[in-house]
Amino acid sequence: MEFHFDLENPLPTSTDNFPLLFHTETDHMPSKAYLQTLSNLSTRHQILSLILHFSHNFDPFSSYLAINYMDRFLSTQSIPDGKPWIFKLVAISCISLALKMMRKTEFSVSDFQDCGVILDSLSLERMEMLILGALKWRMRSINPFSFIKFFISFFEFKDQISTQALKDKATELIFKAHNDIKLLQFKPSIIAASALLCAADELFPVQLPFFRNSISTCEYVNKENLFYCYNAMQEVAAIDGYESVLNAASSSCTPTNVLDVQCFNSSTSENGEIRDLKRRKLGDLAN
Template structure:
């Protein structure tokens, strides 16, 4: 629901077209034409290096209160994919492999994110929009181009939400774009995504909680940029992995923060399990274990993994203190009422004016 103060502004963005018309699914193949076109020049990058992006991702925010985090936890479910989505990814629906659709879309989004040096939050939001859309909107079979169009639209919307320099939607199609779309086609797909997601684009993600948990687990001090960087790597990896869709953003953020600071110790894990009350203790620790397993298998690769700067405490006493502090924080916050308030040559897909 858009706040009343924004009713007028939102009304000018409403579109009377139905979903089929936006995607062009009510048109025959003959209504669309294919033409070859040369790629346009690459726009300038928006950041000098990844460290600056990570800093903007986690530092440029005021310290969150327990009440603020409790309110975010109370609303995070509204910004998650529909129930049953992880199971949908495990089974094929006819000729449509939804897991492959998701994987291909995210792989392309990641390449474009790297090309433009977009902020990590832009990547996380893009995947959030993608997952929420796929969980409620059935994609047509036999139209592989819809996957790329959806990826472009989700990334375009996320960049408009977070980036200071926003390339034109058509200019996002710079990496391995076997087919490219006109601006009006992308815009209509954006409208479909917006309406499907009920215009809830300021999503609650793991990024919404990570600074809170990092500070709390660090005696309320701002963690080093090394910890920020490691947390960024972990959040991006969990956003990409379908295995983490069963967890809530707050659970992922708490697990990432623990992984950034702590070490794996069975007795410590059991101790934390008995005292965590803020968010489901079993789920937080299960998510933490999954992160550790992925790191051990090499599925999640931290850029800092080989750096001595990221060494974790080897003393079990220090590690126990960390877990105990985390457990106390989780228990304390629970006391708050959660209900309070470009390619050289590419194919260009040109849709008819009737879309």
């Protein structure tokens, strides 16, 4: 396969065709029943940990795309319990497809022959074809990064420095949130808008009410969904453990450790002080 794919511009033949992006973004999400039918959360947990572990030397955008493929695949396919080698095969196949799409680097099966993983090219190819079929060959995933340019125009900055600072912070938040299952229920565009608002809350708090009102009036934005997604994104932003997930992935040959720290931080962060802070900020957003 020969591709050249950019997460910020997923359309192959045109740029800035945002109406088309908004119209088709749900085609690149997990199925609506995913959160309800994902009875064994440990399956997603283990495969996600493996993706982060095996892709720590690659571009983080490639890891992000691989996780998108994983969630969309798991939302239509069940994986038998008690066969951890299948988890590894799915993780590596998602990474392989993401790298091929983005043409970021060359790799071989031997790159993944560590920590007990023994694969052959035929097994990898078969799993890739299974994933491609489940995704209906929609590999140019429309994702939150695809909408950053659209929503950042609502902020009407006069200088490039402020614009870039806001984009960089929002990008960091999107990366932090990409392994949180709560965010999977929201459209990519809503995640992008929420990330930008959370970034603005930190960098330009005085101007936040203007930014919030501007985005809320956008014809493509469901204000209620923005409300709840902003809440979830603020919780992600408050958890320190998210910041080191990718670094943790390279520190051990037991990839489940990658998310264990995150899960611990997630549970301990839900104290009264943080909840009160979120309520105040969400109250502002709803006004």
